[in-house]
Amino acid sequence: MVAVLSSVLGFPRVGAQRELKKLIEGFWAGKVSEADLSQQAQALRVQHWKLQRDRGIDQIPSGDFSFYDLVLDTAYQFGAIPARYQSIPTGFDQYFAMGRGLQGSIRNVEGEEVQIDVPAMEMKKWFDTNYHYIVPELSTNQEFSLNSQPSIVAHFSEAKSLGIHTKPVLLGPVSFLLLSKGADHEAAGDFELLKLLPQLVPHYRTLLAKLAQAGATWIQVDEPYLGLDLTPTVEQAYQEAYASLTQDLPGALRLLLTTYFEQVDDRMALIAQLPVHGLHVDLIRHPEQLSGVLAKLPANWVLSLGLVNGRNVWKTDLDAALQLATQAVDQVGIDRVWMATSCSLLHCPFSLEFETKLDPEIKDWLAFSSEKLTEVSILRDAINQRYEGTETDTTNPADKAKVDAVLSANRASCQARRTSERVVNPAVKERLAKVDPSMLKRNAPFAERYPVQTEKQHLPLFPTTTIGSFPQTKEVRSARRKYKSGAWSEEQYNAFLRQETEKCVRLQESIGLDVLVHGEFERNDMVEYFGEKLRGYAFTQNGWVASYGTRCVKPPIVYGDVDRPQPMTVEWSVYAQTLTEKPIKGMLTGPVTCLQWSFVRDDQPRSVTAHQLALALRDEVSDLEKANITTIQIDEPAIREGLPLRRAKWEAYLDWAVSAFLLTSSSVQKGTQIHTHMCYSDFNDIFPAIQRMDADVITIENSRSDLKLLRAFEQHGYYNASGPGLYDIHSPRVPTAEEMGERLQALLQYLPYQLVWLNPDCGLKTRNWTEVESALRNLTETARVFRQKYANGNTN
Ligand SMILES: *[C@@H]1O[C@H](CO)[C@@H](O)[C@H](O)[C@H]1NC(C)=O
Numbered sequence: 001m002v003a004v005l006s007s008v009l010g011f012p013r014v015g016a017q018r019e020l021k022k023l024i025e026g027f028w029a030g031k032v033s034e035a036d037l038s039q040q041a042q043a044l045r046v047q048h049w050k051l052q053r054d055r056g057i058d059q060i061p062s063g064d065f066s067f068y069d070l071v072l073d074t075a076y077q078f079g080a081i082p083a084r085y086q087s088i089p090t091g092f093d094q095y096f097a098m099g100r101g102l103q104g105s106i107r108n109v110e111g112e113e114v115q116i117d118v119p120a121m122e123m124k125k126w127f128d129t130n131y132h133y134i135v136p137e138l139s140t141n142q143e144f145s146l147n148s149q150p151s152i153v154a155h156f157s158e159a160k161s162l163g164i165h166t167k168p169v170l171l172g173p174v175s176f177l178l179l180s181k182g183a184d185h186e187a188a189g190d191f192e193l194l195k196l197l198p199q200l201v202p203h204y205r206t207l208l209a210k211l212a213q214a215g216a217t218w219i220q221v222d223e224p225y226l227g228l229d230l231t232p233t234v235e236q237a238y239q240e241a242y243a244s245l246t247q248d249l250p251g252a253l254r255l256l257l258t259t260y261f262e263q264v265d266d267r268m269a270l271i272a273q274l275p276v277h278g279l280h281v282d283l284i285r286h287p288e289q290l291s292g293v294l295a296k297l298p299a300n301w302v303l304s305l306g307l308v309n310g311r312n313v314w315k316t317d318l319d320a321a322l323q324l325a326t327q328a329v330d331q332v333g334i335d336r337v338w339m340a341t342s343c344s345l346l347h348c349p350f351s352l353e354f355e356t357k358l359d360p361e362i363k364d365w366l367a368f369s370s371e372k373l374t375e376v377s378i379l380r381d382a383i384n385q386r387y388e389g390t391e392t393d394t395t396n397p398a399d400k401a402k403v404d405a406v407l408s409a410n411r412a413s414c415q416a417r418r419t420s421e422r423v424v425n426p427a428v429k430e431r432l433a434k435v436d437p438s439m440l441k442r443n444a445p446f447a448e449r450y451p452v453q454t455e456k457q458h459l460p461l462f463p464t465t466t467i468g469s470f471p472q473t474k475e476v477r478s479a480r481r482k483y484k485s486g487a488w489s490e491e492q493y494n495a496f497l498r499q500e501t502e503k504c505v506r507l508q509e510s511i512g513l514d515v516l517v518h519g520e521f522e523r524n525d526m527v528e529y530f531g532e533k534l535r536g537y538a539f540t541q542n543g544w545v546a547s548y549g550t551r552c553v554k555p556p557i558v559y560g561d562v563d564r565p566q567p568m569t570v571e572w573s574v575y576a577q578t579l580t581e582k583p584i585k586g587m588l589t590g591p592v593t594c595l596q597w598s599f600v601r602d603d604q605p606r607s608v609t610a611h612q613l614a615l616a617l618r619d620e621v622s623d624l625e626k627a628n629i630t631t632i633q634i635d636e637p638a639i640r641e642g643l644p645l646r647r648a649k650w651e652a653y654l655d656w657a658v659s660a661f662l663l664t665s666s667s668v669q670k671g672t673q674i675h676t677h678m679c680y681s682d683f684n685d686i687f688p689a690i691q692r693m694d695a696d697v698i699t700i701e702n703s704r705s706d707l708k709l710l711r712a713f714e715q716h717g718y719y720n721a722s723g724p725g726l727y728d729i730h731s732p733r734v735p736t737a738e739e740m741g742e743r744l745q746a747l748l749q750y751l752p753y754q755l756v757w758l759n760p761d762c763g764l765k766t767r768n769w770t771e772v773e774s775a776l777r778n779l780t781e782t783a784r785v786f787r788q789k790y791a792n793g794n795t796n
């Protein structure tokens, strides 16, 4: 090969119109047959491969497709199926049970009809993204095997039969083990898990041999952990794993070690020793690492440059990207450099072509996955043309005039965005400059605040509440569509929302919950809703990205300075409060989560955007309080996921994240109770920061992880009130009161009973009313039992 190639690390599997989601959910509902599921999923893969080929991608990924999650697929492929799923026959039932739990009757492996009730495996955030992966559970004597499903080899052959030679993507063995956890609820450290390498790697070798047999050449081996903090044990594991992996490597195979989200220039001593054939680096997160990487890149290795952001929506500054590319080509030569996306495009929406309502000025600044394919191939062509005389054996190269036209249009868009008046709002900048430390502190300590709040809201022992949202049913979504399409007037839509809100309030009263919510029927999404009400935000019609399983989210886009033209939530909270004597909890999304779950502008530090959001939300908190809504939840589920991947960078992030929360929450009177909610957080990591947030009540999404989170509470001494989720809302299983009681009892080992709240672990929008009602009735039953048990402080 004598030309630079274009490469993509992964493509959004869900499809242009979320076809895959609809298909799989149809299968779960019994409306799509297994055969149709397989066939239509294949059709979608074919479409995506062809699209990439037509847009000029040379190294097209295969094996980036999944019915639920790629880490789950890796576990499934290597036979790491926890014992509790082993009575379910191999196939979709078993696979989906691992991802989402299963409650119902199935035919077991013996062919008998049996009742089964198994919870799902734990989910965790994929590094610092908002995508959740399934955490493999491995036992100390774990045995692996190579299953034929899900078949990465078959996918490669599928593409090959269309004349598309793909680059299979594997999650590397070291990262796979480091993403896993011990099966027996014991925290297995790195050491324990990495001990499994000798059992695991031979199956990777078999898989590689099969891929070679099928005709594969380049294999993308994802090892994102290479960029994280490495212990000597992990370094050694890398050396041993890759030595073993490449034993008897079929001659035609080439391994591209793939890193993203962090820098690896300071890891080159280790990386250069590994017997692979190329390296991919993320030059979006760390463009400055290029020199260090080039200095130590082994001769003959390919260097894949992550120049097109796989996680954000802005057009690539092609001139800047070409500068980096030129630096690389000058040093290692035209035949050893690839132009690539920084990471998989999984985290980026499908295509701008469906955005008919975006302001044209803003739309011109954006590129989604399909447009990014073109950027990657234009970068390739531009470089190849600069080093003229190179033969181009690449896919669909554009001629020089076209490349020049694209480059100059790109230059104009980037320039326009930098100077647009829509981006800069001097009033916001001025207000932010005036924030002083007194605005970041509550006016009384918790010990003084909490009794006042308890009395004001007449709260019993073990108060019960929910996290905010109630079922977003077909009716709710259809009403929103009718309103957005103009078929319903605003009055019609609001009348509908009032009716739903009332139904929700009445149900909560009848169940006997203590602190009620309005249900959030007016909200499409906890971030997009606020985005739509704030200035500086744009939102899309079809900008979906995968969140977990089949679930997608549609992050809004922060393009300019943010402020709040008028109250955003007060009307609905106040309406709900008119319906009941019980306190209504006002529901806000916190500044860090708004930031984390949006596509954020890349032309100023994230901390500045977070504080602009905080000021807007601070005004909302004040307006709620003025309207007598004196329980206010400020959700920060995303605070942990924003944590930098290397420890050395944590403190700086936590400082501004906590300060943004405090700026939002601290204006209130002591009788006003501030709740916050967090998700899948490994609290040990950030405990001191959570304490500094000084919320009155923290509710935690914890039920799929285990009690180790709560040990952190004990260890660090959490003095304020908390509601660790008593059941997992991501699963359709309805827990019994007894089950939740056992969980609560276990929690009370770590938390003072006077300060414990009872609640589900997350919002209920993805569940149906039947499930919600049964689960919450059981929850209040648990509260009743425990109130009796603990009356008069009697804890026996
Ligand atoms: C809030 O409650 C106070 C005391 O109950 C009452 O005097 C005031 O009118 C209420 N304000 C609003 C806006 O409802």
Ligand SMILES: *[C@@H]1O[C@H](CO)[C@@H](O)[C@H](O)[C@H]1NC(C)=O
Binding pocket: 445, 446, 447, 448, 690, 691, 692, 694, 695, 717, 718, 719, 720
């Ligand atoms: C809770 O309350 C105590 C006492 O008022 C206070 O010092 C502390 O910062 C608060 N937060 C946590 C997490 O303990």
Ligand SMILES: *[C@@H]1O[C@H](CO)[C@@H](O)[C@H](O)[C@H]1NC(C)=O
Binding pocket: 732, 768, 769, 770, 771
């Ligand atoms: C709600 O979900 C449960 C369990 O997932 C299911 O059995 C039930 O039919 C659903 N009810 C409605 C009204 O959709």
Ligand SMILES: *[C@@H]1O[C@H](CO)[C@@H](O)[C@H](O)[C@H]1NC(C)=O
Binding pocket: 734, 735, 736, 737, 738, 774, 775, 778, 781
């Ligand atoms: C709770 O939910 C289960 C369904 O899982 C139901 O069978 C049970 O009767 C409910 N009630 C109690 C008190 O657990």
